[in-house]
Amino acid sequence: MREPVRVGLFGVGEIGGHIARFLMGKPGVTVVAAVDSDPAKVGRDLGEVLGTGKRLGVVVAVDAEKGLHGRGAQVAIHATGSYFRPAFAQLQSLVEHDINVVSTCEELAYPYLTEPGLAEELDGLAHRHGVSVLGTGINPGFLMDTVPIVLSSACSEIKGVRMKRVINASGRRRAFQKKVGAGLTPEEFAQALVDKTITGHVGLEQSIGLFGSAVSWELDGVQAGLPQPVIAAAPVYSPFMGVEAGQVAGMRQEAWGTRRGENVIVLEFEAYLGAPAEKDEVTIDGIPPIQLTVSPCVHGEPGTVGVVANAIPRVLAAPTGLVTVKDLPLPSAWLGELR
Numbered sequence: 001m002r003e004p005v006r007v008g009l010f011g012v013g014e015i016g017g018h019i020a021r022f023l024m025g026k027p028g029v030t031v032v033a034a035v036d037s038d039p040a041k042v043g044r045d046l047g048e049v050l051g052t053g054k055r056l057g058v059v060v061a062v063d064a065e066k067g068l069h070g071r072g073a074q075v076a077i078h079a080t081g082s083y084f085r086p087a088f089a090q091l092q093s094l095v096e097h098d099i100n101v102v103s104t105c106e107e108l109a110y111p112y113l114t115e116p117g118l119a120e121e122l123d124g125l126a127h128r129h130g131v132s133v134l135g136t137g138i139n140p141g142f143l144m145d146t147v148p149i150v151l152s153s154a155c156s157e158i159k160g161v162r163m164k165r166v167i168n169a170s171g172r173r174r175a176f177q178k179k180v181g182a183g184l185t186p187e188e189f190a191q192a193l194v195d196k197t198i199t200g201h202v203g204l205e206q207s208i209g210l211f212g213s214a215v216s217w218e219l220d221g222v223q224a225g226l227p228q229p230v231i232a233a234a235p236v237y238s239p240f241m242g243v244e245a246g247q248v249a250g251m252r253q254e255a256w257g258t259r260r261g262e263n264v265i266v267l268e269f270e271a272y273l274g275a276p277a278e279k280d281e282v283t284i285d286g287i288p289p290i291q292l293t294v295s296p297c298v299h300g301e302p303g304t305v306g307v308v309a310n311a312i313p314r315v316l317a318a319p320t321g322l323v324t325v326k327d328l329p330l331p332s333a334w335l336g337e338l339r
């Protein structure tokens, strides 16, 4: 039997917590450390913070220096935020302590669009420390990039690709409903865009970058449109909240990758209370044409747990440096021991 993989947790919020609960019960994995800046968690046993009902002997520390480094973690699950620049110092400190990283930071899924300089710096650092760093998750990381990339491998020519994700936000947690603007008036939604309290779905551009790079398309531009409110035509109720007719039920957003003046990659993201037909859909206008519809759509939270946990053995075996999902071998579930 191999030694268990030693995992450190950097960020034990909503998604980091789900991943932690899963990894704690997974044979072949030992959670050795946890870090989170939330004062309500710092100093408490991780098992208690996660509501598992048993103490784990891992105390949540306020930062990696105090709680993660020196604990023998081979890989860290990093889940603190969506943007690469504010996460850079956290990632840097992990790499400088020779710890591989799987991160849910959306911009890290393809960091060359927004932060090419920082990406190069992190890549060089990871090479020098002999570790790999990967940004992944359900989206970006899987549905709108890995899936169409894999499908494209059956095509000899591609004119364009469209990806569409439709989520019925009624059954999702309140934080998600809030993130898509559910319950606001149209005026409040417009103001939230100005205040940047509603940012839309972070990661659409990164999925476009990943796809374009995988098929060797030089893109003229990658752009995400502003999120548009979806206004409820009739009252919609959900276990967590309801919206009245005329209120915002959620949002839709588009993003485009342009090549030679044409929108060759188009992503559509919709998430609102009462969305009638949840789906993930990829349509490739190519030879041969390909359409794949996954219905209902893959649930984002357990899907992220799966994608992130399943990336662990691949990241441990990956070449050193900053890697993306398209650089790694075909992904799959990780159900047995490490090979």
Ligand SMILES: NC(=O)c1ccc[n+]([C@@H]2O[C@H](COP(=O)([O-])OP(=O)(O)OC[C@H]3O[C@@H](n4cnc5c(N)ncnc54)[C@H](OP(=O)(O)O)[C@@H]3O)[C@@H](O)[C@H]2O)c1
Binding pocket: 010, 011, 012, 013, 014, 015, 016, 017, 035, 036, 037, 038, 039, 062, 063, 079, 080, 081, 082, 083, 090, 104, 105, 106, 136, 137, 138, 139, 140, 141, 203, 304
């Ligand atoms: N790629 C994907 O498909 C995917 C899927 C799911 C989530 N995500 C992304 O993953 C990130 C985490 O998601 P979440 O839902 O778990 O968010 P969350 O509930 O806000 O959790 C983040 C946790 O990290 C802590 N934190 C923030 N900065 C920190 C720092 N510098 N040091 C230590 N801890 C820090 C936060 O503490 P405080 O409360 O003190 O700030 C919070 O407890 C988000 O950006 C989310 O968008 C990506």
